[in-house]
Amino acid sequence: MEEQFEVQPVIIAGLDKNDPSFAYSMEELANLIDANNMEVAETVTQKLDRPNAGTYFGKGKVEELKELVEATGVSLIVTNDELSPSQIRNIEAGTGASVIDRTGLILDIFANRAKSKEAKLQVAIARLQYQLPRLRTSMNVRMDQQTAGSGSGGFTNRGSGETKLEMDRRTIENSITHLKEELSVITKSEDTRRAQRDKSGIPTVALVGYTNAGKSTIMNGLVRMYGQGEDKTVFEKNMLFATLDTSVRQLTLPDQKQFLLSDTVGFVSKLPHNLVSAFRSTLAEAAKADLLLQVVDYSDPNYKDMMETTELTLKQIGVTDIPMIITFNKADLAQAPVAYPTREGDNIIISAREDDSLNALLAIIKEKVFKDYVTENLLIPFSDGQVVTYLNEHANINSTEYLEEGTLLNVELQSADAARFEKYVYSE
Template sequence: MARVTEPFDNDRGELELEERSSLRRVAGLSTELRDITEVEYRQLRLERVVLVGVWTEGTAEDAENSLTELKMLAETAGSEVLDALVQRRQKPDPATYIGRGKVEELRAAVEASGADTVICDGELAPSQLRNLEDRVNAKVVDRTALILDIFAQHAKSAEGKAQVELAQLQYQTQRLRGWGGNLSRQAGGRAAGGEGIGGRGPGETKLETDRRRIQARVAKLRRELAELRGTRDTKRANRQRHQIPSVAIAGYTNAGKSSLLNRLTKAGVLVEDALFATLDPTTRRTQTPDGRIYTLSDTVGFVRHLPHQLVEAFRSTLEEVADADLVVHVVDGSHVDPLGQIAAVREVFAEIGASKVPEIVAINKADVADPDTVKQIVAKEPHAVVVSARTGEGIDELLNAIESELPQPAVPVDVVLPYDRGDLLNQIHEHGEIDEVEHRGDGTHVSARVDADLAADLAPYAR
C-alpha cells in the first residue's frame, strides 16, 4: 500500500509535516463508536481523519486528484486530515475494501496519527463498513456519507433540509446493520423499553423497529417535498406562461457559480470558498441590452460520483437545469483537472435529462488560471467563453453569448398601437425582439417578432 503525498509519490511514506501543521484543527468534535438506538440517522461528527483510496484505473495523477478532492470534502465537513493512503488494485476488496492484508497497515496509521475516523474514497457496502470498523477500531465513513453530511451542514431552506434528510435516511436504511451488532437483539413488551405497543408485537428486532421508523419518516418527508415541489412548479409554470426564457447556471461545486450570478445580476447571493456552499437555488430576473427579460438560476454544485440518493432527493431542484432554455456550464479554469470536472457534470446532466439543453461553457477564474489550461479547454469546447467573476473579465462576452442563444420569438407582427396601449408596447419590449419602432400621429408603429400568445393580443392592431 502506498501513501499519497503532494505530488503523488509511491516511494514516500508520509505527508509533508508542514502540510499537516497548516491544516486547521476543529476542537470538541471527537467521536466514538456506538450502536444506533433511535431512528435518527447517525450524525457524522468528524475530527481527525485518515483518507483511504483504491486506485483501480487511470493514471497516478488521477488517483492523486481524487484523494485531493476527498481531502477538500473532509475539511469542508470540519475535519483535520492527518494522513492519506492509496492502494493499487484491480477492484476494491469485497470484504474490507482495501484488501485483508493491508488492513493492519491502516490500523497502524490510525494509531500512529491519533485519528478517530477513516474516510474511504468510494461507496462501501454495510459488510465492508462493519469489517473495517472492527479491524481498525475507528469509525469508517465512505464518500457518500461524507457528501451527505456536508449537504446537511449547508442546507438552509425547509426544502433543502427535507431533501438532505430524505437522502440520508435512504442511505442509512440499508446500512443500519453495518453500525453495531446489537441491532439484531429482539424487542417487545417491557423488554423493549416501552416499544412493545406499536412495535408490531413481541419478537420484532430493534433493527426492524428502527427501519420501520425510518420508513415512516421517509414517507412524511416525501409528502412535504411534494407540497414544496408544487410551489416550485407553480412558479416555473408562471414563467413559462409569460414566455420568459430561463437560463440555469450549473457546474462543479466551488466553480464560482454564485459569484458569476452576482456579477451578472447583482443578486447578492452568499459566496463562500467552500464545497457545496449553495444548496438552495436562487432565481433572478434580468434583461438583454435590447430589453428582453429572462431569468438566471443558480443551482446546486455537482461532484464526481454524486450520490444517487442526492440526485433523487434534489430532483425537483435539478429540474431547474433540465427545464431551462439554456445552461451556462461554469468550469473552474484554475483547477488541476477541469476537463474531468466537465465530464462529471455532464454525467449528472444525462441522469436528470438535461443533456440536450443548449450549453455555454463559462471558463471561470481566468485571472488565476493557467493560460495553457484555458487554451486546452477552449480547444475541446468551441462554444466556450473565458471569464472571471472576480474581475469582470469576459462578462460582456458571456452576456452576448447568452443573448444570442436565448430562444427567439417566432411570430412576426406589424402593428400600429394606440398611445393608450403602452402596456402592449412594454410587453413587446420585454418579451419580443423589435425590428422597428416609429411614433406616428395615429399611434406607435411597431415591427417585431413575438411569441404566439402576445401575437394574439396584438392581432386587432395589425396593419
C-alpha cells in the first residue's frame, strides 16, 4: 500500500521580466510543487524589468505576500527563480513565512527520488554546494543522514577564535570533499564498464529529453519486445523526475543486430547548475552515445520550450555533434487528432504505448546505427565451424548453402567483421 503524506499548501511567486516563456515557467513550477507533495494555494506574480536587489520583488509586492500569508495561514512561499541568500532572508522577514526558491525545490525533489548510491551522492553534493553560501550564524545546518555518516568528522576543536559560522562552513566543505571522493570511486567503476561496452563494438543509443516525456515508456516497450525479459524494465510513472538513475539495456533484434539503449535523467528548465555538474557522470551515457533520441511530449502545448531546454542542457554537459532523432511522443494524447506513427526525415510522431510506433522508431534507429553493415557471400571451410557459429550469433544470415568446400553464407554483418573475415569472401 502506497504511503500517504499530508499535502502542504504553498504560495508560488514569480517575477515576469518580459520573458515570453514566463507563463510556461510558472505552470512548470506548479508541476514541480505537485511532484514534491505540495499544492498551490495562491499564485502571485509581478512585472519588473529587473529584480529588486534586496527583496527580489518590489516592496509593495512583498507587502502583498505578507497580507496573503496572514489571510490564508499558508506559511511557505516558493519562488520561480533562484534567489540570493539575502533576498530569501529579506522576504522571510517581510512576510513572516518561510521561503524556498526554485533551485531548493528541485534539489528537494531529487533528494526524495534518489535511489542508487550514485544518485544519492550526486544530490547530496549539489545540496551542500547550494547550502554553503546560504549559511548564517544563527542557523543550524541540517545534515542528511548519508552526509552526517560520511566520515567528515563533524565539528573539531579549532580554537576558541573560530565562530560557529566558520565551523559550519568547514563541516560542509569537508563533507563535500568526502562525498566527491566516494562518488569518484563509483564513477571510475562506471567508466570501466562503459569502456568495456565500447570495446564490444555494440552501438549505443541514449534517450534524452524533458522529464515525463515518456523516455522510460519507450525503453520499457523496446525491452519487452527485444530485451532479456520483463525483469529488465525500468520504473515509470506519470510524474516529474520519476527516476534519476541511468539504466542501460542490451537489445537483440530478430536479425541478430544488437545495440545498447540507455535511459537518462530528465531535464527541466532552470535546472540548478550544481545539479547538472553533479549528474555529469550519469549523463555521460548521452555524451558517449552513437545516437540520441530526444523524446518530446507532443501533447504538451509547451513542447517547443521543452525542446529548447533539452538542447540547452545538452550543451551544458558537453553533448554536441551526436546524430539525433526527434521523437514526438504521446501523439495519442494530443488535443488535435494527429496521424501516427508518422515520419518526416529524422523526426517521428509516435505513441510509445503502441508496438507499431515502437517498430517505426526502431526502423530509424537501425538506419542510423547499423549503416556500416555490409552484405557478403562467405564460404567457410568445415574446419572453421567456429566462424559459422560466431556469425549465427552476431550477424544476420540471409541464406545458407552447403558446398563441397564448406558452408556458403549470404550474410549481413558489421564492416569490422567483414574485414576480419575477408579471406572467406566468395565470388563465383
